[in-house]
Amino acid sequence: MAEKHFKYVIIGGGVAAGYAAREFAKQGVKPGELAIISKEAVAPYERPALSKAYLFPEGAARLPGFHVCVGSGGERLLPEWYTEKGIELILSTEIVKADLASKTLISAAGATFKYDILVIATGSSVIKLSDFGVQGADAKNIFYLREIDDADKLVEVIKAKKDGKVVIVGGGYIGLELGATMKINNLDVIMVYPEPWCMPRLFTADLAAFYEGYYAKKGIKIIKGTVAVGFDADANGEVKAVKLKDGRVLDADIVVVGVGGRPLTTLFKGQVEEEKGGIKTDGFFKTSVPDVYAIGDVATFPMKLFNDMRRVEHVDHARKSAEQAVKAIKGSEEGKSIDEYDYLPYFYSRSFDLSWQFYGDNVGDTVFFGDSDLESTQPKFGSYWIKDGKIVGAFLEAGTPEENKAIAKVARLQPLVQNLDELAKVGLTFAFNI
Ligand SMILES: Cc1cc2nc3c(=O)[nH]c(=O)nc-3n(C[C@H](O)[C@H](O)[C@H](O)COP(=O)(O)OP(=O)(O)OC[C@H]3O[C@@H](n4cnc5c(N)ncnc54)[C@H](O)[C@@H]3O)c2cc1C
Numbered sequence: 001m002a003e004k005h006f007k008y009v010i011i012g013g014g015v016a017a018g019y020a021a022r023e024f025a026k027q028g029v030k031p032g033e034l035a036i037i038s039k040e041a042v043a044p045y046e047r048p049a050l051s052k053a054y055l056f057p058e059g060a061a062r063l064p065g066f067h068v069c070v071g072s073g074g075e076r077l078l079p080e081w082y083t084e085k086g087i088e089l090i091l092s093t094e095i096v097k098a099d100l101a102s103k104t105l106i107s108a109a110g111a112t113f114k115y116d117i118l119v120i121a122t123g124s125s126v127i128k129l130s131d132f133g134v135q136g137a138d139a140k141n142i143f144y145l146r147e148i149d150d151a152d153k154l155v156e157v158i159k160a161k162k163d164g165k166v167v168i169v170g171g172g173y174i175g176l177e178l179g180a181t182m183k184i185n186n187l188d189v190i191m192v193y194p195e196p197w198c199m200p201r202l203f204t205a206d207l208a209a210f211y212e213g214y215y216a217k218k219g220i221k222i223i224k225g226t227v228a229v230g231f232d233a234d235a236n237g238e239v240k241a242v243k244l245k246d247g248r249v250l251d252a253d254i255v256v257v258g259v260g261g262r263p264l265t266t267l268f269k270g271q272v273e274e275e276k277g278g279i280k281t282d283g284f285f286k287t288s289v290p291d292v293y294a295i296g297d298v299a300t301f302p303m304k305l306f307n308d309m310r311r312v313e314h315v316d317h318a319r320k321s322a323e324q325a326v327k328a329i330k331g332s333e334e335g336k337s338i339d340e341y342d343y344l345p346y347f348y349s350r351s352f353d354l355s356w357q358f359y360g361d362n363v364g365d366t367v368f369f370g371d372s373d374l375e376s377t378q379p380k381f382g383s384y385w386i387k388d389g390k391i392v393g394a395f396l397e398a399g400t401p402e403e404n405k406a407i408a409k410v411a412r413l414q415p416l417v418q419n420l421d422e423l424a425k426v427g428l429t430f431a432f433n434i
Pocket of ligand 1: 011012013014015016017037038039040047048049050051093094095096121122123124145146147174264267295296297298312313314315316318346347348349350
């Protein structure tokens with residue numbers, strides 16, 4: 001098979017790849033210099049839409065509506081945009097071998113790609129229950145969600161199992177968002193997770209109590225403190241029941257599993273330095289191998305603000321790390337230096353008519369503020385995280401753009417706080433006065 005050579009190759013065609021392409025175009029690339037090689041069949045899109053509007057029964061989001069960079073209010077890069085810029089989009093092409101020493105990539109179909117500079121943007125894959133040998137986990141109608149093909153399968157089964165029973169395994173943000181979209185589709189939803197409350201990696205007990213109460217009011221049943229240990233299937237091989245560790249058995253027509261992801265680094269194992277499960281980079285997303293960069297979910301990078309190495313699996317970092325890496329690549333070609341990445345972690349989620357944002361770090365003591373009464377017409381509440389006397393993280397449900405900006409500023413500036421009771425009383429006003 002023919003060999004192709006590009007000055008720059010981005011492996012992966014997700015969020016980071018799309019934002020990197022836009023930055024390459026901004027900085028200037030000649031036709032034929034840049035290629036994006038992606039396993040997916042479509043041009044880069046805003047992945048968060050898959051667990052939200054993509055699954056709505058009415059007015060669902062569909063491509064080309066949510067190609068990057070609309071998620072951050074930018075221009076929508078349609079497939080034609082890449083053609084116009086002379087950027088080659090090599091789709092439905094999985095790279096199965098990467099040899100960083102000889103700067104060669106080989107696809108599943110046997111094509112060879114050579115590069116001068118490689119940007120790794122392979123993202124994450126979902127953790128599957130079959131990885132742990134959970135009995136019956138390969139039954140039909142047990143779903144995971146990472147790519148648009150997975151979302152299409154969910155759309156199909158929602159139609160096929162009208163008014164059916166769904167069991168959501170996992171209480172993280174994917175579980176919560178999918179629980180909501182399934183309910184909006186009029187399915188009967190039960191969520192199961194082992195932790196004492198949902199989103200335990202971020203939520204405090206106070207925050208979680210509101211969301212769990214809200215979901216219960218929407219008719220979603222939540223079973224905590226246990227896990228799915230097996231599945232029963234019918235004669236067609238379709239799942240019909242979920243067996244829980246505590247002995248309970250739940251009827252199910254559909255099971256959706258959201259138990260986390262892992263960065264896709266296997267292609268590069270033993271060839272590049274890793275840290276904390278990701279590919280180690282500097283503040284310019286350069287890896288330990290010359291001319292190889294890593295961005296998005298796969299990168300473990302210096303988080304200047306916390307003086308620590310971190311990996312971040314969120315869309316805002318995917319976008320910003322992509323821009324930083326491309327600026328660094330182009331800057332080094334032109335002999336220009338750029339500032340090191342100085343990232344303030346930012347996560348968000350939306351479900352039903354709820355919407356929260358979080359900035360900073362969720363370590364230390366917590367102070368809850370605001371109104372989280374489920375009977376309120378407009379609940380608005382949040383939390384601060386305080387470490388060594390300073391606010392290091394802030395969460396807000398139902399914030400206006402100005403309020404969200406204010407909590408972002410607090411998390412960035414890390415002001416000292418003297419009195420936590422007082423902070424709880426003044427709540428959001430504290431952020432506005434910074
Ligand atoms: C359903 C869902 C909802 C989400 N919602 C939110 C949210 O609300 N808020 C938030 O902050 N974050 C959210 N995230 C996380 C966010 O989408 C990711 O952090 C972000 O997409 C990471 O960007 P990335 O480019 O690193 O990886 P991805 O966007 O996953 O892109 C990776 C790309 O690489 C391709 N690829 C992988 N291996 C190969 C290979 N060997 N050969 C060729 N191509 C390959 C994949 O097919 C994919 O196209 C969500 C994620 C999912 C799955």
